[in-house]
Amino acid sequence: MGKGKVTIVGAGFVGSTAAQRLIEKQLADVVLFDVVEGMPQGKALDMMQAAAIEGYSSLIFGTNDYAETAGSDVVVVTAGIARKPGMSRDDLLAINAKIVKDVVENILKYSPNAIIITVTNPLDVMTYLAWKTSGLPHNQVLGMAGVLDSARYASFIAEAVPCSIKDVRAMVLGGHGDSMVPVPQYSTVNGIPITQLISEEKINEINERTKNGGAEIVKLLKTGSAYYAPSSSTVAMVEAILLDSKRVLPACAFLTGQYGLQAVYCGVPVILGRNGVERIVEIDMNQKDLDFLKSSADEVKALSMKLEQEKQ
Ligand code: TXD
Numbered sequence: 001m002g003k004g005k006v007t008i009v010g011a012g013f014v015g016s017t018a019a020q021r022l023i024e025k026q027l028a029d030v031v032l033f034d035v036v037e038g039m040p041q042g043k044a045l046d047m048m049q050a051a052a053i054e055g056y057s058s059l060i061f062g063t064n065d066y067a068e069t070a071g072s073d074v075v076v077v078t079a080g081i082a083r084k085p086g087m088s089r090d091d092l093l094a095i096n097a098k099i100v101k102d103v104v105e106n107i108l109k110y111s112p113n114a115i116i117i118t119v120t121n122p123l124d125v126m127t128y129l130a131w132k133t134s135g136l137p138h139n140q141v142l143g144m145a146g147v148l149d150s151a152r153y154a155s156f157i158a159e160a161v162p163c164s165i166k167d168v169r170a171m172v173l174g175g176h177g178d179s180m181v182p183v184p185q186y187s188t189v190n191g192i193p194i195t196q197l198i199s200e201e202k203i204n205e206i207n208e209r210t211k212n213g214g215a216e217i218v219k220l221l222k223t224g225s226a227y228y229a230p231s232s233s234t235v236a237m238v239e240a241i242l243l244d245s246k247r248v249l250p251a252c253a254f255l256t257g258q259y260g261l262q263a264v265y266c267g268v269p270v271i272l273g274r275n276g277v278e279r280i281v282e283i284d285m286n287q288k289d290l291d292f293l294k295s296s297a298d299e300v301k302a303l304s305m306k307l308e309q310e311k312q
Contacts, residue, residue, distance in 0.1 A: 022235055023051070042062065077107075097125075160206055267296075
């Protein structure tokens with residue numbers, strides 16, 4: 001495959017940091033879109049000038065015009081507002097729904113066959129909405145959350161053992177909210193289950209910290225939410241798609257009966273390649289975790305329905 005084209009909609013903290021990581025890795029040329037006039041152009045110019053020192057040859061272009069996004073292979077949607085202290089991800093529902101719908105409609109005019117990765121919160125519902133609005137096959141519309149939640153889990157595991165984070169493989173499934181499901185039995189240090197390395201009490205503590213990982217950072221920052229790890233996570237997904245590398249990553253994907261869940265977007269392990277979600281991997285889970293996954297999916301479904309009712 002030749003050099004790809006990636007559009008990032010929303011040139012805020014997550015969007016611009018993801019753009020920077022993408023061009024530094026020379027994965028694709030990037031179009032950075034935002035509704036704020038001049039801002040994406042300014043950031044893109046700044047990053048283009050950094051290329052003289054960093055030595056990357058990917059191009060980045062900032063715009064307020066959707067026409068410039070034409071022919072994108074992958075479109076990342078980070079447009080919206082971020083959480084403020086005390087706000088839940090769901091408080092963002094109505095505002096961000098309007099934005100995401102508008103973004104997807106415009107993107108499709110110029111890139112009718114793109115793979116869309118949503119990042120905007122509340123993540124699972126926004127991914128459902130993006131898919132509904134797009135009319136695309138569901139393998140082409142997915143959301144970023146599990147990679148981030150698993151990265152947070154991995155960092156807490158490495159700290160608790162303690163061991164190199166390079167050897168940690170962590171798994172967090174479910175919705176991107178308070179009901180996410182860290183899965184210790186599938187989390188390992190170089191193949192060794194963490195249950196053999198960390199006490200049950202400490203694992204429970206880490207699980208809770210993972211679930212509140214986003215809120216912990218929001219509270220510290222006071223304005224805005226996390227963006228370094230979120231942008232890394234997004235770029236890992238874009239990379240797997242552009243390079244068709246078939247990585248197994250947790251992502252928010254449309255379920256058609258897997259895990260006993262029907263017609264809902266939820267975080268599960270998937271195989272990511274050039275066609276987006278190429279397979280949903282069903283792993284054996286204990287009943288307790290399956291119940292958690294189901295209630296997490298039920299919450300997403302309830303919010304998606306609330307959104308549809310509000311539209312009417
Ligand atoms: O795990 C995850 N999925 C997440 C999600 C991790 C981190 C952040 N998460 C969510 O992503 C967060 O709750 C927000 O909903 C989005 C974006 O977070 P970010 O921190 O980047 O927010 P910013 O800095 O406020 O950037 C949002 C940009 C800003 O520049 C706006 O001008 C722009 O979105 N915006 C728009 N762009 C295009 N089109 C429209 N309509 C629009 N409205 C706002």
